[in-house]
Amino acid sequence: MAEKLLEIKNLKQHFNVGRPNMVKAVDGITFDIFKGETLGLVGESGCGKSTTGRTIIRLYDATDGQVLFNGEDVHGRKSAKELKKFNRKMQMIFQDPYASLNPRMTVADIIAEGIDIHGLAKGKKDRMERVYSLLETVGLNKEHANRYPHEFSGGQRQRIGIARALAVEPDFIIADEPISALDVSIQAQVVNLMKKLQREKGLTYLFIAHDLSMVKYISDRIGVMYFGKLVELASAEDLYNSPIHPYTQSLLSAIPLPDPDTERTRKRISYDPKVHNYSENEKLEMREITPGHFVYCSEKEEKQYKAQYAK
Numbered sequence: 001m002a003e004k005l006l007e008i009k010n011l012k013q014h015f016n017v018g019r020p021n022m023v024k025a026v027d028g029i030t031f032d033i034f035k036g037e038t039l040g041l042v043g044e045s046g047c048g049k050s051t052t053g054r055t056i057i058r059l060y061d062a063t064d065g066q067v068l069f070n071g072e073d074v075h076g077r078k079s080a081k082e083l084k085k086f087n088r089k090m091q092m093i094f095q096d097p098y099a100s101l102n103p104r105m106t107v108a109d110i111i112a113e114g115i116d117i118h119g120l121a122k123g124k125k126d127r128m129e130r131v132y133s134l135l136e137t138v139g140l141n142k143e144h145a146n147r148y149p150h151e152f153s154g155g156q157r158q159r160i161g162i163a164r165a166l167a168v169e170p171d172f173i174i175a176d177e178p179i180s181a182l183d184v185s186i187q188a189q190v191v192n193l194m195k196k197l198q199r200e201k202g203l204t205y206l207f208i209a210h211d212l213s214m215v216k217y218i219s220d221r222i223g224v225m226y227f228g229k230l231v232e233l234a235s236a237e238d239l240y241n242s243p244i245h246p247y248t249q250s251l252l253s254a255i256p257l258p259d260p261d262t263e264r265t266r267k268r269i270s271y272d273p274k275v276h277n278y279s280e281n282e283k284l285e286m287r288e289i290t291p292g293h294f295v296y297c298s299e300k301e302e303k304q305y306k307a308q309y310a311k
Contacts, residue, residue: 002034005172005204006056011065013048013055025051027228028065030286033172038198038205040219040236042212042251047225049208050095053174056206057092069172088118091165095177097157101149107160108145111135114168134163138193155186162193166201174206179214187211191218212255216240224248230286234293244295244305247271276301 013026025048033039041049054060056067058074067074069090078086091114094100101110108131112121121127132142138159149157158178165173175194179187195218197203209215215222215236222239224232224247232245243249250271257263278284282298289295289305297305 002037004032005035005070006033006206007066007068008032008052008056009066009068011052011055011067012063013051013060014063024228026055029225029228029230031223031230031233033204033206035171035204036198036202037220038207038218040215040222041206041208041225042210042215042222043225044210044251048228049225050176052225053092053176053206053208057090057174058086059092084118088114088168089170090172090174091168091170093158093161093165093173093175093178096181097154097161098149098181100161101157103149106146106148107131107135107152110149110160111145111163111167114164118168120168130167134167137166137197138163139189153186154182155190158182158190159193162190162197166197170203172204172206174208176208177210178207180209180211187214194218212251224251229296231296232294233286238290238293242290242293242309244289244293244309245297246275 008029008031010028010030011026012024012028015023015025017023027048029052031039041052043049051060055062056074062075069086072086074086105113108128111131111134112127115121115127115130121130128145131145135142135144140156140159140163144152149160152160161178178194179190182190191214194205198205205218207215207218219236221234222236223230224239224245226247232239232243232248239248240252243252246269250269253267253269257266276298278298282300284296284298286294286296287299287302289302290309295302295305
């Protein structure tokens with residue numbers, strides 16, 4: 001049985017934007033991530049997926065709930081030493097390769113920043129050898145080390161961001177829409193690089209994106225978010241071939257197909273939350289409809305889904 005690396009339990013991230021307004025960006029989600037897998041997290045803009053990633057890595061303090069990494073509570077009280085150790089094991093690749101790199105630092109200093117903080121290099125020579133090795137790992141070369149971020153394309157900058165994340169030898173990487181700011185021709189290169197690094201280094205990913213076709217390509221399992229809630233979680237194949245929640249069906253129906261004839265006649269599915277018609281006393285939770293396939297629904301819907309999707 002696969003070993004759990006990360007356990008998310010009833011995680012909430014609420015932002016007070018002025019009384020009486022409260023934005024429930026993440027509203028009580030629960031899921032696990034297993035060692036060596038890629039969990040894709042998808043949903044439309046504003047659904048809370050990026051906030052989920054930032055809360056997991058403690059860029060935001062959680063409003064409620066738990067994040068357990070290797071059994072340790074990420075949001076519990078920690079000393080500076082403990083936080084430093086945690087920060088080495090969990091890294092993030094950011095969405096914007098233009099804004100996430102310091103324009104005043106050379107590529108070598110950007111990549112080596114984590115190496116310096118954690119004291120991983122034995123000296124200046126070892127430091128530069130590590131930088132050169134990381135550049136080569138992400139498809140760049142050592143001549144790039146003394147250049148500045150503005151001298152690189154978007155795809156190259158994202159590779160630098162990946163090298164920076166790898167520099168401290170993490171176990172887990174949160175990739176927050178790492179390809180959304182890149183040209184389509186470059187996106188596949190970056191995703192293929194991430195898959196290659198995962199195989200070679202045994203990495204575990206949380207891959208956050210809104211491009212459903214690319215998420216299917218890289219992910220083992222996929223979670224779908226809607227307005228702060230996780231509404232469906234299943235293997236990539238199951239989710240695409242047998243979507244259950246009406247919102248997931250709506251998202252998948254919006255993916256364009258390469259066949260013009262099929263595309264002309266294909267019907268889009270629009271999602272209306274009123275389709276559920278919940279009563280006040282109905283309990284909504286993630287329920288297993290088919291093995292490994294979970295849907296956020298009521299007990300009544302669970303029975304309907306099981307009758308409809310029973311295999």
